[in-house]
Amino acid sequence: MKDRGIRKLVAVLAGLAVIYFGTTGRSPEEGGGLSGGLVVLALLASLLVWHLTKPGGDAAK
Numbered sequence: 213m214k215d216r217g218i219r220k221l222v223a224v225l226a227g228l229a230v231i232y233f234g235t236t237g238r239s240p241e242e243g244g245g246l247s248g249g250l251v252v253l254a255l256l257a258s259l260l261v262w263h264l265t266k267p268g269g270d271a272a273k
Contacts, residue, residue, distance in 0.1 A: 215267060218265075219261075219262060219265045219266075220262075222261055222265060223258040223259075223261045223262045223265075224258065226257045226258050226260075226261040227254040227255065227257055227258035228254070229257075230250070230253055230254040230257045231246065231250060231251075231254045234246075234250045234253070234254075235250070
């Protein structure tokens with residue numbers, strides 16, 4: 213159960229990092245808001261981290 217909490221935390225942090233670096237790289241003329249594409253990219257990054265940190269069930273046997 214502890215692993216699941218850590219997986220959630222890492223996945224959320226990955227999504228927040230994508231949003232942070234996606235918004236700080238813009239110039240003031242472009243606007244400072246979130247675009248839909250950036251939100252989708254953050255969601256995909258979170259899902260990728262969730263999938264990659266999944267523990268293997270048969271490795272311990």
